[in-house]
Amino acid sequence: MANTKMIQEMLTRAIFEVFEKMYYIFSEPLRGDGGNYQMKSTINFGGSTCGSIQMLLSRGIAETMAQNMLNLQKDEVDLPIMADCVKESLNMICGNFVRKLDPDRVFDLSIPIFETIPQNDCDRGPEGADHQLTLTFVTDCGNMRLTMTAPELL
Amino acid sequence: MSFNVLIVDDSGAMRAVIKKVITISGFKMSLCMEAGNGREALERLQGNWVDVIISDINMPEMGGMELLQALNRDELYRNIPVIVVSTEGSRERMKDAMDRGAKGFIKKPFLPEDIRSILHEVIGVGTDGEYQDDSRNADQGDF
Numbered sequence: 052m053a054n055t056k057m058i059q060e061m062l063t064r065a066i067f068e069v070f071e072k073m074y075y076i077f078s079e080p081l082r083g084d085g086g087n088y089q090m091k092s093t094i095n096f097g098g099s100t101c102g103s104i105q106m107l108l109s110r111g112i113a114e115t116m117a118q119n120m121l122n123l124q125k126d127e128v129d130l131p132i133m134a135d136c137v138k139e140s141l142n143m144i145c146g147n148f149v150r151k152l153d154p155d156r157v158f159d160l161s162i163p164i165f166e167t168i169p170q171n172d173c174d175r176g177p178e179g180a181d182h183q184l185t186l187t188f189v190t191d192c193g194n195m196r197l198t199m200t201a202p203e204l205l
Numbered sequence: 206m207s208f209n210v211l212i213v214d215d216s217g218a219m220r221a222v223i224k225k226v227i228t229i230s231g232f233k234m235s236l237c238m239e240a241g242n243g244r245e246a247l248e249r250l251q252g253n254w255v256d257v258i259i260s261d262i263n264m265p266e267m268g269g270m271e272l273l274q275a276l277n278r279d280e281l282y283r284n285i286p287v288i289v290v291s292t293e294g295s296r297e298r299m300k301d302a303m304d305r306g307a308k309g310f311i312k313k314p315f316l317p318e319d320i321r322s323i324l325h326e327v328i329g330v331g332t333d334g335e336y337q338d339d340s341r342n343a344d345q346g347d348f
Contacts, residue, residue, distance in 0.1 A: 072314035073222075121221055132218065139216040142263065143313045146292020150312070157297045160263050162215070 055205055058152075059184055062104075062199060065147035066188065069140055074116040078188035078195070085187040085194035089113075090133070091166045092141045096149055098158030102201025104148075106141050107168070109193030113137050130167070138163035144197070152204075181205075207233035208256035208328065213246040213272065214290070215264040219313075223259055223290065223320065230321040243267030247275060255285055257328050259320075262291040262298070273305035286327045290315065 063080065070076040088107035095103045113133035117123055120136055141163045149158040182202040188195050199205070210227065212220045220239045227234060238253060240246040244267040246260065258276075262269035269289055276282040286308040291298075294312035302310060309323040 069314050072316065117218070120218055122225075135216050135218045139219055142216075143292045146263075146294065146313065150294050153295070155296050157295050157301070158293065160293065162263065162265050 055184060058199070058201075058204055059186065061151040062144075062148050062184065062197065063186060065144050065151065066186070066197065068147055069143045070116075070190075073120060073143065074136075074140065075119045076112065076115060076190050076192065078190045081187045081189040081194065083187060085189065085196050088194070088196065089168050089170075090137055091168055092137045092163050094141050094145045094163040095161040096145055096158050098149060099153050099156045100201060100203045102199060102204060104141065104145050105198045105200075106137070106144070106195060107197075108137065108195035111193035112190060112195055115190075115192040116140060134165040138165050207235040209236040209238070209254055210234055211238045211240065211246060211249055211253075211255045211258045213240045213243065213258060213260035213264070213269065215241050215261065217241075219261070219290075226317045226320045227324065230317065230324070232321075232324060241265075243269060243272030243275065246272055250282060250285075257324070258285055258287045259290055260287055262289060262293050262302070270302065270305060273302060273307055277306045288323055288327055290320075 067078065070078055087109065089110040090113055091105065091107050093103060093105045113136060114125060114128050116136040117128040117132045118125060121132070142160060145160055182205045183198055183200050184205050185196065185198045212223050214220045214223070224237055236253070238249045238255070240249050242264040246258065260269045260272055269291065273287060276285060276287065283306065287306060288309040288311065289302050289307045290311045290313060292313045294310070299310045308327045311319050311323055
């Protein structure tokens with residue numbers, strides 16, 4: 052349990068650092084599933100331990116990420132730009148997390164995968180299962196939900 | 206003094222941010238080339254002189270570590286300073302990058318000042334376009 056709490060703190064700090072530093076988005080932890088999500092990205096990591104992180108987020112967050120990172124107007128933001136920002140953010144979150152987890156060892160990260168979630172698909176991410184940690188956050192521009200699956204860690 | 210830079214990252218958004226940071230930091234660029242992976246970077250180098258390469262590690266087709274190795278093997282490219290900008294920042298990875306010829310390492314997420322100061326250190330050109338003292342040392346990371 053203590054280990055899970057430590058992992059939760061490390062992942063939360065990684066999320067805050069990436070969203071605040073690169074995208075100027077400030078988030079707060081939220082209880083519950085956080086509502087509808089329109090986008091999904093997944094990354095795997097492997098090193099002294101291995102696992103995956105899936106991020107679900109609302110379109111509003113992806114739009115704001117692109118606008119803030121690239122200084123774009125809302126009508127200049129299209130799906131490929133949002134996909135690029137979402138994948139890069141998850142790459143940074145995962146990299147930041149594994150650096151905190153084990154600063155001495157090399158971790159290999161996969162290239163993140165991006166998908167849109169169909170409107171009538173109520174994807175809430177993986178159902179609460181063993182070896183998983185799910186964190187939900189609220190921001191001014193929408194919600195996001197990250198689920199880490201790591202059998203050796205959780 | 207203006208310089209040519211090659212930014213290598215599979216994220217177009219990240220390439221745009223790095224380019225913007227270099228520009229607003231006052232560094233004069235005569236040419237800014239971009240590549241989405243190591244293989245494209247090697248193609249861009251053919252026929253173009255580059256003063257500094259800023260490269261990610263985790264990229265499809267050919268990653269940053271392989272790019273460093275390829276540059277190191279080539280007599281012509283071996284001396285081009287490479288700054289690695291990556292989410293991967295373990296001590297072992299940083300040491301490996303330095304051993305393969307990287308002159309600096311920046312961890313993502315970064316602040317604009319991180320890029321500016323490492324460019325000062327690595328290529329020795331100030332924002333006023335003047336060469337800096339040659340006695341400077343590149344950031345070797347916190348081994």
